[in-house]
Every structure is written in structure tokens, then in C-alpha cells.
Amino acid sequence: MGFSNLPLLWTAVLPVIVLLYYFFRRKYKDQYVSSTLLWNEVMQETKASPYLKHLQKNALLYLQLLALLLFVLALMNPFVTKTETAGDQMLWIVDTSATMLAGKGGTTTFDQHKEKMMDLAENLNGRPISIIATGEEPKTIVQKETDLSAIHRAIAKMEVTYEEEQLTKAIDMAHALIGDEAASIYLFTDSVERGELPIKSDNIQWIVKGTSDELENVAVTRFAATSHEDSSLALVQLKNQTKNDKALTLSILNAQKEILAEEELLLKAGEEVTKTYKNLPSSSILTASIDVEDDYKADNSMVALIGSGPSQIVVDQQMHSLVQKGFQALNEEVKIAPADQLQDVDDAIVVTNRTELLQGSKSPVVLIGRNDEKAEEINLQVDESEDALFSFSSLQEVYVSSIYPPFEDFATIATIGGKPFVQRSSKGDIVILTDIQSTDWPLHPSFPLFLWGIQNELTQGKTTLGAFFPNERRAVSLPSGEWTIYSSDNEYVSSLDGGSEFRAPMLPGSYTVRSNEEEKQFVVQLSSQEREIEEGRSFELGSVKQNREEEATKKPLLRWLLIPILLLLAIEWEVQRRRGFAN
Numbered sequence: 001m002g003f004s005n006l007p008l009l010w011t012a013v014l015p016v017i018v019l020l021y022y023f024f025r026r027k028y029k030d031q032y033v034s035s036t037l038l039w040n041e042v043m044q045e046t047k048a049s050p051y052l053k054h055l056q057k058n059a060l061l062y063l064q065l066l067a068l069l070l071f072v073l074a075l076m077n078p079f080v081t082k083t084e085t086a087g088d089q090m091l092w093i094v095d096t097s098a099t100m101l102a103g104k105g106g107t108t109t110f111d112q113h114k115e116k117m118m119d120l121a122e123n124l125n126g127r128p129i130s131i132i133a134t135g136e137e138p139k140t141i142v143q144k145e146t147d148l149s150a151i152h153r154a155i156a157k158m159e160v161t162y163e164e165e166q167l168t169k170a171i172d173m174a175h176a177l178i179g180d181e182a183a184s185i186y187l188f189t190d191s192v193e194r195g196e197l198p199i200k201s202d203n204i205q206w207i208v209k210g211t212s213d214e215l216e217n218v219a220v221t222r223f224a225a226t227s228h229e230d231s232s233l234a235l236v237q238l239k240n241q242t243k244n245d246k247a248l249t250l251s252i253l254n255a256q257k258e259i260l261a262e263e264e265l266l267l268k269a270g271e272e273v274t275k276t277y278k279n280l281p282s283s284s285i286l287t288a289s290i291d292v293e294d295d296y297k298a299d300n301s302m303v304a305l306i307g308s309g310p311s312q313i314v315v316d317q318q319m320h321s322l323v324q325k326g327f328q329a330l331n332e333e334v335k336i337a338p339a340d341q342l343q344d345v346d347d348a349i350v351v352t353n354r355t356e357l358l359q360g361s362k363s364p365v366v367l368i369g370r371n372d373e374k375a376e377e378i379n380l381q382v383d384e385s386e387d388a389l390f391s392f393s394s395l396q397e398v399y400v401s402s403i404y405p406p407f408e409d410f411a412t413i414a415t416i417g418g419k420p421f422v423q424r425s426s427k428g429d430i431v432i433l434t435d436i437q438s439t440d441w442p443l444h445p446s447f448p449l450f451l452w453g454i455q456n457e458l459t460q461g462k463t464t465l466g467a468f469f470p471n472e473r474r475a476v477s478l479p480s481g482e483w484t485i486y487s488s489d490n491e492y493v494s495s496l497d498g499g500s501e502f503r504a505p506m507l508p509g510s511y512t513v514r515s516n517e518e519e520k521q522f523v524v525q526l527s528s529q530e531r532e533i534e535e536g537r538s539f540e541l542g543s544v545k546q547n548r549e550e551e552a553t554k555k556p557l558l559r560w561l562l563i564p565i566l567l568l569l570a571i572e573w574e575v576q577r578r579r580g581f582a583n
Helices: 006-024 035-041 051-058 059-075 109-122 148-159 166-176 322-330 339-344 446-458 556-581
Strands: 078-083 088-094 129-133 139-146 183-188 206-210 218-228 229-240 247-253 259-267 272-281 286-293 301-305 311-317 334-337 350-351 365-368 376-381 399-405 411-418 419-424 430-434 464-468 481-487 492-498 509-514 521-522 539-540 550-558
Touching: 006 059, 051 272, 059 556, 078 350, 088 109, 088 481, 109 148, 109 183, 129 148, 129 166, 139 166, 139 464, 148 166, 166 229, 166 521, 218 286, 218 419, 218 446, 229 247, 229 259, 229 286, 247 272, 259 272, 301 464, 301 521, 311 322, 311 339, 322 446, 334 339, 376 411, 399 419, 430 446
Parallel strands: 088 129, 088 183, 183 206, 311 334, 311 350, 350 365, 365 430, 464 521
Antiparallel strands: 078 550, 129 139, 206 539, 218 229, 229 272, 247 259, 247 286, 286 301, 376 399, 411 419, 419 430, 481 492, 481 509, 509 521
């Protein structure tokens, strides 16, 4: 601790003057009066407490002395010295993913980190700072900013974007901003492993600020629904991520928020359960919601669209019998047709290996294998992505012996050995670049679930846009013209032009995009990564080599002295008022 205005120590003479005033003020002699002698007995109780009597008599003196001493201390501007290990510049990476909304007592991890950032900003002492917000497209909030007020405003405006943190992209941007200079990088997140942080440079130190609380979470990890005749079928997956048993209420609601099904459940510690609900009343949108005591509410509900597209499935007669039986187990309306008749199929999902149908068919196509190319040997396992098609079916343990060449214009949603394995066309067709007999996929439980996911996706039809992640950018089939996005409560969200790139809203839920002639529904869902809370901690990694002395920041204590000074003045006023100002 030190004082930045030590020459003002001379003001300590002020309390000395007050003390001298009390020493040399006019004093009175005690004079006994006969008429008051009888009061001596009554006053014995007061005389039995001489210290209290002394304090009452000299309360004003002590209050004045204490207030003056604190005032003198404030004039000398005391501070505490705090050593900061820092480079030439400071950079903050702020996690804005949905899991930052977890927290105890109504205070989220994101709010706690914003308070820490405000405190750190006070100790910058003019040093430049850059702030990066994570996401699919990391954003630079401020860059080499030194104005404290601008930094405070930027911190106050930051908010959770519900996107995955995509930490690797934010780190790449941080290295681009830093260059070859020495720097301290603060990472404000909920959880990160040491191995995820690069320590290639000797001039970079990582200071990780993780969550300070042990959080509990029960999540709706997956939810999907499909129509069957005049009813709906829903599949819900729940996971208890805590170390304790949790009681909850699971509800299935329709588009009007009416409860279609409700069930009381008890999930054991770490348990994961899947519930199926059949013969639900028909609805365009279903919501799975749980009522449970936990520390993260964003993953307690999930919305699913029920498509209005083709429900019938037509399978090429030349396809492997496992494919035929797999779809027949899911849907009674499966037909087996010769290859030469598939071109004329309308209002049905076509399952084939004939690539020419991708262009010529009017119906959605599921292409398994290719009839126009030769497969090459690969002998590896599949690496899937976070695509919604794999919500219920993990392909990570699926072994594949050979694959076909990919389609150049199609989006890849699963790879194997770095090569495309599952693709999606711009109009929604699903392509699997192998023959079923070249894999052990049918032996895995994920095979029928994957087929069910394909059916569910392709039956969404023309009245829906499908499911998106928060703020996801994707090309969608919207006719040209002005379109407006509304929430489920019919509140305006944003506008866009048809034919341009579509960007989903930030908040999870159901939405409608409308033009003057038609409207389409879509949903925004958290990714599976944002539906799981991990235990985090704070730590430091690496060090900064500096040629100059280590910097010490000064944290002033003036504001902590002003409050007791004002309080003492108020008490002094009250004591003087009770005694009477004339005295």
C-alpha cells in the first residue's frame, strides 16, 4: 500500500487543532446545590458506567477526529499496488455461447465475467486493449483501444449470441491482431482444456477465467417429430448431467402452447433416457419442455417442425435389401419399384443409386452409392459434423471399406479420412457416397435412426425451411421479393430479400418468414455442444519474456474512504442536533 499525494500529510494538523480546541475550551467547576443532593442516589447507575458516560460526553470529539483523519487519508490518495504480468498489449477473448447463461442465484457466468472485465479495465493505465467475441464469425469489439470510457461501453453492450464458441477461429483472429508482439491473452469462458490453447510463442501468456461455480444441468439433448396419418410421433432424449438424482416434469406442447402429453420422471445421476410419444394430435410444430431445478435454462426446451411434404417412400428395386427393410421398418407406406419407373415418381421420397435422378426427379432423392463412378478403397471410420441429420444417430464408430467420388457443388456434412462421405444438395437431396454392403453400418443402432432422420428431414415439405442454429447463414429457396421474419408471438424480428443468403435469428424457438403471397416456418435450435455444461476452472499458461521491468498497477482506495466520511458527518450532525446547536 502507498500514497500518491504524500506531501498533503501536513493536513494532519487539522485533527490536532480540533483536539487542542477541546483541551483549552472553557471548563466548569462542579458545585453542589442542596436541592440536588437527593438526585445522587438516582444517578448511581450512570456513575457505574464511567466509560459509557465518557463516550457520551465526548462523542462529538471522537466523531470529528475520526472524520478528519479519514479526510486526511483521502487527500493523500492511498492505493494498493498490484503486479500484472503483461506484454506490450492486452487482448481479451470473450465466449458468447449459450452455455455462458448458466449460473447460480440468477447471476450468469457471462455477467460474472463482465464484472471482471470492468475491474481489469480500471487497471489498464493507458495500455491498449483489443476484445474479440467468439462465434462462427468472431467479431472484434474494440481494437487497441485506450479510452477507458469506450472500453466500458463496449463491455456493457456485449451479449450472449447463443452460437458455439468456435474457439479456434477466435484464437486465429487473436494471433492476427497480435502479430509478433508480446501480449497477454485473457480468455473469458465457462470451460476450456489446457490442450486447446496454443503455446507456440514465448511472448504470449494465457490467463483463463472459467466458471467459479459448480453448476447442475438437466437438458433436452434431442427432439424430433414426424407425422403419421392424422397423428404425430415425437422422440425426446433427456440427460441428467449432475451427480444427483433429479425429478422433472416432461411436457409435449403444440404450436398453441397446449399440453399434448405430460409425464413425471426421475433421472438418476448421469442417466440418459429416450422417450417416444405416439398418436399425438396433429400439429405443425411441437415443443418438448422440462420443468426442473437446475442452473441452465436455455436447454430445457426444444422445438421441432412436423413436415407437410411427401410421406411416401419409393425404394429402387436394385438397392440392397437392408436398405429396403430399414425404410419399411420406419414407414408402412414404402414401395419397391423398378429403376426405370423412378423418373415418373411424384410426391414421394426416392431412394436409389442412380445419379441422373438428382437432376431429373421432381421428388426428394436419397442417393446411396453411385452408378456412374467406381468406388475407391479407404478402410477408415466416419467423422461426422454437428449437422441436425445426426441428432439421434452417431456415425463415429461406423467402418467403411470404400467410398465414391463426391459431388463438387454439394455441401459435405460427414467425412471419412478427410474425404466427403455424406453430402446434401442445394435442394435438400441426401447423398451417401458408399454402398451399404461396403460398411458395417446396418449392424449399428444408428442405422435405422439415421434413416428415420432422413425421412424426417425430407418430409418437411415446401411450407417449411427446416432447422437452423442461432445466427446460422445458409442458402434457402425463397422466391425473390421482400420477406419478413416473425417470432412465435408474432413479433417482428428482421427483414430480408428473397434469393439472398438467409441468416437465422439469434434466439432459439419457432419462427415464420412471410411475404405478400406465402409464408414458411422454421425453427432455431441450440447445437448439441451448447446443451452440455462442463466443469471449468481458471488457470494461467505460458509466460511473457520482457526486456523491461514488470509493470505494477495502482488501484486507488479513495472511493472506499468517501462513504465512511459521509457517514461520520451524518452521525456527527445528528449528535449535534440532539445536544442542541446552542451548546
